[in-house]
Amino acid sequence: MTVPDGRRRSSYSRLLRHGFSDAAGAERLLDTPVLAPVRSDPLLLDALGATADPDLALQGLVRLVEATGTAERQTLLDTLVTAKPLRDRLLGVLGASEALGDHLARHPGDWHALVTYEPADLNPATPEFEKALTEGVRGERGAGMAPADALRAAYRRCLLTIAARDVCGTSDVAQTAAELADLATATLRAALDIAAEEHPEDAAACRLSVIGMGKCGGRELNYVSDVDVIFVAEPRGGTTEGAAVQAATRLASRMMRVCSDVTPEGTIWPVDANLRPEGRNGPLVRTLSSHLAYYQRWAKTWEFQALLKARPVAGDAALGQEYLDAVSPLVWQAAERENFVADVQQMRRRVIASIPAGQVDRELKLGPGGLRDVEFAVQLLQLVHGRSDATLRGSGTLDALTALAAGGYVGRSDAAALDAAYRFLRTLEHHIQLYRLRRTHLMPEDETDRRRLGRSLARAFQWPPGTEPVAELAKAWKKHAREARRLHEKLFYRPLLDAVAQLEPGEIRLSAKAAGHRLEALGYADPAAALRHLEALASGVSRKAAIQRTLLPVLLGWFADSADPDAGLLNFHKVSDALGRTPWYLRLLRDEGAAAENLARVLSAGRLAPDLLLRAPEAVALLGDPEGLRPRSREALDQEVLSAVGRAEGAEAAIVAVRGVRRRELFRTAASDIIGAYGPAGSGNGTSLPGRTPEIKDTHHRVDAVGGAVSDLNAAAVAGALRAAVRAEWGDTLPARFAVIGMGRFGGHEQGYGSDADVLFVHEPREGVGDEEAARAAFAVATEMRRLLQLPTTDPPLIVDADLRPEGKSGPIVRSLASYAAYYRRWSLVWESQALLRAEPVAGDAGLGRRFIELIDPLRYPAEGLGEDAVREIRRLKARMESERLPRGADPTTHTKLGRGGLSDVEWTVQLLQMRHGWAEPGLRTTRTREALHAACAAGLLSAEEAAILDDAWVLATSVRNAVMLVRGRAGDTFPSHSRELAAVGRYLGYEPGHVGEMLDDYRRTTRRARAVVEELFYGS
Structure with missing residues (x-):
């Protein structure tokens, strides 16, 4: 009877809705006579539509039914209709695995293995598989077959049940991997039994133990994988050692062939013994003592990493345990090897580099973002931290990851993301291999294969109904691979890991007495107080304490590398108390790059940075961000400060907000400066000065960076104070245009941490405003600005000093532009022209600031230069300052500002060159000392x-002043007298402990040479 086209189209549409790709082919198969009893059953079509590949499932079902005898066929079909568990299992396997469909067609009676659905069937382990394999080899099913072939068939039958639980979702990927490993264990035992039966004399001559390695040892095996093993043997019954090893080698070789040979029943899997000592070049079997001798003398880092998963799986169980007991201590000592962490990291990079270029983007196992990324990260963390924490010594990746998270070594969210990525990637790998039972880790390129995978994962991961499987598969794979790679790099390459690995085992866990001795040896002046800090930080069972116990051994060493370890530990205790309940704090130190080392450097380098941090502890987050220590632009600072002022209720609240920004940014600058002095965490850089640490960085660059950052920050604070003062009285518009002109180091962008802000205030009336009204408003604003900035604070103060104004303290604090012009035209002295060399607008009306600069340029860069009278006057003023202003008792050879070859010497020399030649050399028209000096050199004014x-002298003197402020928390122009403070200045300047004398000698030598140049260029000697 011919089916009308309409009915055929309806049938085809129904099949397509159930997920069939080839509706015509499916229709033909459903019309096969052998399916006549069940063809009209809607449950069958629904069950086929729920499989990964309905077309493949239907083809496999037809082949199975056709291969089944007539009497058995009806039983199969009846059970298929009435028993949902069998229907789901059988069709699920047939839709996911062409290879298992082939097995069922060859062994049709094996469908009975899928009927059982009891609690015991859900979690079979090695004993259940051993029983099934024994029955398959020794029982009725194995009759007439060679034992090795019977084992292969029985193995596939067990594999069928594992796959059924997997595709139906009654076991997750971790359970499936464990069942596969347990089946492999049972198979190895059965294969060894077969070998022993064939060679009974060899079995009698030796004790042979098979050690499972890799995924078999870790109970996380794939469907198709080499099974990695190591063989260990000992003599039995008076046999000599040599004879026992030979007998064991014959048994091991036969066992391997039983599993690896290909016969009409196929193969099981290759047994790989290349993880043994010396690899394929070494003997297949060794005695226990031979194994130990090799591991103690010759083994490479990767071999200990491989031993993480070692587990006795077959043969002599007692000998296997002896082997494990003997090698385990060596595994947990491996992290103490020189360059251990670097070796493991390099091995991972070599694995990635060895992947063919065309396969990198499809590689699920070895490629970036693949399974190896997760496994290597977890194993490295285990090996480093497992020395002192036995809870981390599990062999399975997911169990170890759970333990790492529980112990605080990995953040919970990171662990959860890695767990999810690993489960997804392993499930994807399993289902790729399950299709043809071939060893592969590549994502297939064929669209049909990807569709089958997408449908199978949709069920495993419960994707929403209607999800397009191929697109969702690509999306999920990309997401998990990206997370795996990101977290691998975060955990695998973090500096803290290498630092922990370099600790001696005893340093990780010390008794109180031993810890006290150790602290004293590290240079802690008060070990008892240090122990109290450690007890307060690390005692207890909280997660916070667990993470502290991981951090502290390393931090103690970094504190000890400073001049004041006690202060570093005390400050860490204070910061931890302040941030103890902040969830990101300890996670930042543990996980984010160099944050922990950076914090240790900052907390032990002096008083200024820790004091700033304790008043704004959230700023510690800056230490974990690669961009966090980069100075912010003036524009960004102005925007934040002015926005904060705009939101504030009143002028005093506004200045509090301004100080909050300044405090954080001062910390950013100080932290960057300190870390630059030591060198970024984990880096090194050569140096030419004797006694200097190899990490010393470019001091000249750091001095410029600090001067620019502090000057910009103070300018933003002045701008904020100006806005607050104006808003308090006049709202948005002041009756006068008002500008702040930076002078001295402020205008020169050369301020230090404790510098005053030298300024001039200038105004002019707005249109329609009288001169007196404008002057009153400008005076009120200038006065209010100074008051606000001088309100009491625990922060380093910003003192606004207007004493460089015309007539000094006797003159009005603010003048109009016209008043400045009149004064400079009639009364200006040469020293005032010299002071104006550093003048630069820093806040207020930009147009007015430019007009002020246009006004003063002819004074500071006089046409045709300075006359001889003016030069003599400048030299006289400099000589007078040297004799009168140097503090009584100060050492002129080490005073950074007024001493021989110090800041004043260099700056006055440069300024004299600017005033004499600035009219002709545009490069000299700058407020910056070093820039002007380089321009003078370029113009040939000095060699x-x-x-x-x-x-060099100017940079060194500036560095000393910065160091004094960082160390003491208050400004100073001389080296500290206290030995610890002096040593801390030395560490900042790059001198190792004990080289303070060299530091002072170097300073005197550098400034003495500078003074000789000053004598010639400035005084004309």
């Missing part, structure tokens, strides 16, 4: 050697 001598 390159002279310029370098002056530059």
Whole structure:
């Protein structure tokens, strides 16, 4: 009877809705006579439509039914209709695995293995599989078959049940991997039994133990994988050692062939013994003592990593345990090997580099973001931290990851993301291999294969109904691979890991007495107080305490590398108390790059940075961000400060907000400076100065960076104070245009941490405003600005000093532009012109600031230069300052500002060159000392050697002033007298402990050379 086209189209549409790709082919198969009893059953079509590949499932079902005898066929079909568990299992396997469909067609009676659905069937382990394999080899099913072939058939029958639980979702990927490993264990035992039966004399001559390695040892095996093993043997019954090893080698070789040979029943899997000592070049079997001798003398780092998963799986169980007991201590000592962490990291990079270029983007196992990324990260963390924490010594990846998270070594969210990525990637790998039972880790390129995988994962991961499987598969794979790679790099390459690995085992867990001795040896002046801090930080069972116990051994060493370890530990205790309930704090130190080392450097380098941090502890987050220590632009600072002022209720609240920004940014600058002095965490850089640490960085660059950052920050604070003062009285518009002109180091972008802000205030009336009204408003604003900035604070103060104004303290604090013009035209002295060399607008009306600069340029860069009278006057003023202003008792050879070859010497020399030649050399028209010095050298006004001598002296003196402020928390122009403070200045300047004398000698030598240049260039000697 011919089916009308309409009915055929309806049938085809129904099949397509159930997921069939080839509706015509499916229709023909459903019309096969052998399916006549069940063809009209709607449950069958629904069950086929729920499989990964309905077309494949239907083809496999037809082949199975056709291969089944007539009497058995009806039983199969009846059970298929009435028993949902069998229907789901059988069709699920047939829709996911062409290879298992082939097995069922060859052994049709094996469908009975899928009927059982009892609690015991859900979690079979090695004993259940051993029983099934024994029955398959020794029982009725194995009759007439060679034992090895019977084992292969029985193995596939067990594999069928594992796959059924997997595709139906009654076991997750971890359970499936464990069942596969347990089946492999049972198979190895059965294969060894077969070998022993064939060679009974060899079995009698030796004790042979098979050690499972890799995924078999870790109970996380794939469907198709080499099974990695190591063989260990001992003599039995008076046999000599040599004879026992030979007998064991014959047994091991036969066991391997039983599993690996290909026969009409196929193969099981290759047994790989290449993880043994010396690899394929070494003997297949060794005695226990031979194994130990090799591991103690010759083994490489990767071999200990491989031993993480070692587990006795077959043969002599007692000998296997002896082997494990003997090698385990060596595994947990491996992290103490020189360059251990670097070796493991390099091995991972070599694995990625060895992948063919065309396969990298499809590689699920070895490629970036693949399974190896998760496994290597977990194993490295285990090996480093497992020395002192036995809870981390599990062999399974997911169990170890759970333990790492529980112990605080990995953040919970990171662990959860890695767990999810690993489960997804393993499930994907399993289902790729299950299709043809071939060893592969590549994502297939064929669309049909990807559709089958997408449908199978949709069920495993419960994707929403209607999800397009191929697109969702690609999306999920990309997401999990990206997370795996990101977290691998975060955990695998973090500096803290290498630092922990370098600790001696005893340093990780010390008794109180031993810890006290150790602290004293590290240079802690008060070990008892240090122990109290450690007890307070690390005692208890909380997660916080667990993470602290991981961090502290390393931090103690970094504190000890400073001049004041006690202060570093005390400050860490204070910061931890302040941030103890902040969830990101300890996670940042543990996980984020160099944050922990950076914090240790900052907390032990002096008083300024820790004091700033304790008043704004959330700023510790800056230490974990690669961009966090980069100075912010003036524009960004202005925007934040002015926005904060705009939101504030009143002028005093506004200045509190301004100070909050300044406090954080001062910390950012100080932290960057300190870390730059030591060198970024984990880096090194050569140096030419004797006694200097190899990490010393470019001091000249750091001095410029600090000067620019502090000057910009103070300018933003002045701008904020100006806005607050104006808003308090006049709202948005002041009756006068008002500008703040930076002078001295402020205008020169050369401020230090404790510098005052030298300024001039200038105004002019707005249109329609009288001069007196404008002057009153400008005076009120200037006065209010100074008051606000001088309100009491625990932060480093920003003192606004207007004493460089015309007539000094006797003159009005603010003048109009016209008043400045009149004064400079009639009364200006040469020292005032010299002071104006550093003048630069820093806040307020930009147009007014530019007009002020246009006004003063002819004074500071006089046409045709300075006359001889003016030069003599400048020299006289400099000589007078040297004799009168140097503090009584100060050492002129080490005073950074007024001493021999110090800041004043260099700056006055440069300024004299600017005033004499600035009219002709545009490069000299700058407020910055070093920039002007380089321009003078380029113009031939001094030699390159002279310029370098002056530059080095100015940078060194500025560095000392910065160091004094960082160390003491208050400004100073001389080296500290206290030994610890002096040593801390030395560490900042790059001198190792004990080299303070060299530091002072170097300073005197550098400034003495500078003074000689000053005598010639400035005084004309």
